[in-house]
Amino acid sequence: MTSTDETSVRGETPARDELPARDELRGKTPYGAPRTHATVRLDVNESPHPLPDWLAGRIAERVGETARGLNRYPDRDAVELREALARHLVRTTGRAVDGTQVWAANGSNEIVQQLLQAFGGPGRTALGFEPSYPVHALAARGTGTRWIAGSRGAGFAIGVPAARAAIAAHRPDVLFVTSPNNPTGTAVPAETVAALYEAAQAAKPCMVVVDEAYAEFSRRPSLVRLTEGRPRLVVTRTMSKAFGAAGLRLGYLAAAPAVVDALRLVRLPYHLSSLTQTVALTLLEHSDVLLAYVDRITGERDRVVRELRAIGYDVTDSDANFVQFGRFEDSRRAWHAFLGHGVLVRDSGVPGRLRACMGTPAENDAFVDAARAVRKERWDAWAR
Numbered sequence: 001m002t003s004t005d006e007t008s009v010r011g012e013t014p015a016r017d018e019l020p021a022r023d024e025l026r027g028k029t030p031y032g033a034p035r036t037h038a039t040v041r042l043d044v045n046e047s048p049h050p051l052p053d054w055l056a057g058r059i060a061e062r063v064g065e066t067a068r069g070l071n072r073y074p075d076r077d078a079v080e081l082r083e084a085l086a087r088h089l090v091r092t093t094g095r096a097v098d099g100t101q102v103w104a105a106n107g108s109n110e111i112v113q114q115l116l117q118a119f120g121g122p123g124r125t126a127l128g129f130e131p132s133y134p135v136h137a138l139a140a141r142g143t144g145t146r147w148i149a150g151s152r153g154a155g156f157a158i159g160v161p162a163a164r165a166a167i168a169a170h171r172p173d174v175l176f177v178t179s180p181n182n183p184t185g186t187a188v189p190a191e192t193v194a195a196l197y198e199a200a201q202a203a204k205p206c207m208v209v210v211d212e213a214y215a216e217f218s219r220r221p222s223l224v225r226l227t228e229g230r231p232r233l234v235v236t237r238t239m240s241k242a243f244g245a246a247g248l249r250l251g252y253l254a255a256a257p258a259v260v261d262a263l264r265l266v267r268l269p270y271h272l273s274s275l276t277q278t279v280a281l282t283l284l285e286h287s288d289v290l291l292a293y294v295d296r297i298t299g300e301r302d303r304v305v306r307e308l309r310a311i312g313y314d315v316t317d318s319d320a321n322f323v324q325f326g327r328f329e330d331s332r333r334a335w336h337a338f339l340g341h342g343v344l345v346r347d348s349g350v351p352g353r354l355r356a357c358m359g360t361p362a363e364n365d366a367f368v369d370a371a372r373a374v375r376k377e378r379w380d381a382w383a384r
């Protein structure tokens with residue numbers, strides 16, 4: 001069984017739509033990339049670098065120590081971890097935050113869900129600029145929040161006048177800004193975020209959530225510094241990408257202490273296991289080693305962008321660990337063509353484009369070779 005069909009084991013459970021599930025869930029499919037077998041997997045924006053053996057050993061020791069205390073519930077407020085995350089943010093973003101301004105959960109996906117539980121909900125509206133990370137809309141649906149899909153302009157940038165107009169028209173309670181954006185890779189300038197924050201407060205108090213999952217790969221400085229003096233600005237981050245720890249499930253945010261207080265009202269008690277807290281703390285102690293991979297990945301990204309452009313692809317400028325490229329007459333067929341060459345990329349639903357995250361140099365070579373072959377074989381027929 002794969003992760004995409006786990007909710008519909010045919011023959012074992014009644015058809016899902018015969019169950020009295022909420023109306024807005026009817027006919028929907030679970031979120032997630034198809035789990036297809038491929039030699040080179042570049043579909044879910046992970047790090048291609050396994051943890052070094054010595055660090056895996058250190059984690060095993062620390063987990064062993066924590067295991068003795070598994071009879072006890074974990075620290076409900078993850079105080080030690082939040083303080084360590086705050087020190088990490090001070091070191092890497094220059095913004096003076098402490099543990100009261102940081103919250104942690106099982107991936108930044110859970111952070112987004114908790115934000116919508118606290119600030120969205122029935123009768124409330126969230127607005128995002130698409131194409132963007134679909135989990136914002138998914139979490140809105142899951143919390144009964146009305147979702148408004150705003151749009152991006154030329155080059156997938158957020159145009160301030162159009163964004164202001166969308167904000168004025170929909171008066172959202174929660175505004176999402178993803179920077180660098182997934183799936184396009186485009187970063188949003190700090191001035192744009194500041195302008196949107198002001199616009200969003202004009203009608204009524206609005207939470208502005210900046211999703212910075214890919215911040216470490218960006219040429220622009222982190223937007224965490226914008227939280228200073230903006231009590232309703234939240235910046236979400238993750239250890240899944242630059243820390244290379246997607247399997248850990250650890251996301252966090254920086255915001256005013258009042259935001260953290262609000263989230264403590266909706267989080268489930270003991271949401272973050274003691275094992276998760278221990279492993280995250282251990283990784284943070286060795287963040288220099290882990291974050292050293294970022295330069296390798298961005299170096300590879302810049303090389304791959306150059307090579308794809310030399311082949312003739314239209315590549316969106318990327319500040320992330322992935323690239324969006326095209327254009328294809330039919331991106332579904334193009335996705336299959338890459339798979340035929342053993343390379344699994346992502347069809348994120350942006351017409352005419354596909355997305356590939358950076359792998360090891362050898363995997364990236366295989367991807368560029370596949371891109372060259374796809375263009376050669378099919379260009380005249382269905383790529384343009």
Ligand code: PMP
Nearest residue numbers: 107108109133182213238240251
């Ligand atoms: N935000 C964005 C923009 C993402 O692309 C992703 C992962 N694909 C996430 C958040 C989720 O990250 P996490 O693993 O921390 O839940």
